[in-house]
Amino acid sequence: MQINQKNMDDLTLKVSIKVDKEDYAEDMNKRLKDFRHRADIRGFRKGMAPMGLIEKMYGGQALADALNSVVSQQISKYIEDNKLNIIGEPLPSEDNDNTADEGDSYTFDFDLGVAPEITVDVTSEDTIPYYTITVSAKAVNDYKENLLRQYGNMQSGEAAGEDDFVVVDFKQGETEVKDAYVALRSIADEAKSIFLGIKKDEVKDLDVNAVFPNDSDRAAMLHMKKEELKDMDPMWQMTVKDVKTFVAAKPEPVTFDRIFGKDVVKDEAGFDAKVKDLLKNEYARESDYRFAADVRDYLLKKADVKLPEAFLKRWLIRVNEGKFTAEDIEKEFDAFTKDFRWQMICNHLMKAHNMEVTKEDLDKEAKALAAYQFAMYGMNDVPEDQLAGFADRLLGDDDQARRLYDKVEADKVVAYVKDAVTLEKKKTTVEKMRAQK
Secondary structure: OEEEEEEEEOOEEEEEEEEOHHHHHHHHHHHHHHHHHHOOOOOOOOOOOOHHHHHHHHHHHHHHHHHHHHHHHHHHHHHHHOOOOEEEEEEEOOOOOOOEEOOOEEEEEEEEEEOOOOOOOOOOOOEEEEEEEOOOHHHHHHHHHHHHHHOOEEEEOOEOOOOOEEEEEEEEOOEEEEEEEEEHHHOOHHHHHHOOOOEOOOEEEEEHHHHOOOHHHHHHHOOOOHHHHHHOOOEEEEEEEEEEEEEOOOOOHHHHHHHHOOOOOOOHHHHHHHHHHHHHHHHHHHHHHHHHHHHHHHHHHHHOOOOOHHHHHHHHHHHOOOOOOHHHHHHHHHHHHHHHHHHHHHHHHHHHOOOOOOHHHHHHHHHHHHHHHHHOOOOOOOOHHHHHHHHHHHHHOHHHHHHHHHHHHHHHHHHHHHHHOEEEEEEEOHHHHHHOO
C-alpha cells in the first residue's frame, strides 16, 4: 500500500491511496465465505455452493466492500497519524475513477479541506464601541401609555370611532341574528362611513355583501355556513344595541397593583421611576446585543480566517444531498462561512483561555429560553419544576441542544472580550440603535 499527499493549495490536500491485492485479499475472502455461508442457491445445499460460483455471483460486491473498508481505515489512520485538522470529511476527488491499475491494484484519490490555524486574541490595545441608550421622556411616556392600554378594557361609548366595535342585531324577515360584534377596522373602506359616528338604537338597511366582503367573516357574523351565502338576500336591517370603545386603564393605585403587584408602585412618580428602570433594563439588553454583534464583526475582521471554499461548497452539497441544490448552497454560502469562521474563533478562544461550557451553563440557558417562551404567552410566574422539565426537553433535542451550546459559548467569548478590550463608550438613542440593525 502506498499513500501520497499533494498540496493543492494552502488549505486543500489531495491524498492518493494505492491498494494492492495483498491489502484487501483477506477481507475480500472473508466476505466471500460469508456470502457462501448465507447463499441459498437452487441445486446446492445452503452454504455448500462452489466458491467459483460464489465469486461469479458476489465477487464484485465483495471486492467493492473490502476496498471501501480498507480505504476508509487508511484515510482515517493517515489523518490521525499526520495530525491533520480537517474540515468536514474527505471527499473522493472529482477526477477519480477508481479503476484497477497494474493488475489487481487500485488507486483512490481524496480531497481534504484543512482547517486554518487561528491565533487571534484581544488585549486592552483593542478598542470596541459600547453603546449606552439614553432613556428619553418620550420613551417613558410611550411605555406608560402602552402599559395602560394593555390593562384597559372595553366600555360603552357614544358614537363609534375607527377603532371601536358596535354590537348589533340583524333581521331579515323572520330571521334574526342577535348581539353580533362588528369591528369597524374589518369593514370595507368604502362602507366605513356608514358606521363612523353611529350611535345606540340607530337602525339602518345594510347590504352585508358590500360591507363585509370576506365570506368567512360574513358567514360567522350571520351564523351561517359559507355555502349558504350564495343563496342569501344580502339586504338586512341592522339595529345598533351598543357602541364599545377601548378605554385605557387610569394611572391610579388599583392599576399599578395589577401591573406591578401589590404596593410596588403607589403614585405617578413611582410609575415614572418604575417604567424608567424597565426601559434601562430593556436598553441594556439591546446594548449588549449590539456589542456582541460588534465583537463578532471585529474578531472576524481581525482574525481574517481563510477557508477552503471550493472544497466546502462540494462538501455542503454532498452532506445536504436531496435537501439543498448547488444554487441554494451558493446563495447562502457567505452567511454560512461567516457563521463557520465565528464558530472557529469561539472554539479557539475557549481553548486558549481554558473556558468551558458546563451542564449548569446549559441548564441555566435552557431555563431562560423556557421562561421567555412561556412569557410570550403571558405566563410570567411558571413554577421552577415546570421550567426544569421544559428545559430538559429542550436539551434532549439534539438541534436545540447544539444551538444552546453555541449560544453559551458565544456569550462566554463576548464576556471575555468585554473584560479584555478597551470599551469606547458612546451614547445613543434607541431610534438610532434600532435603525442600525
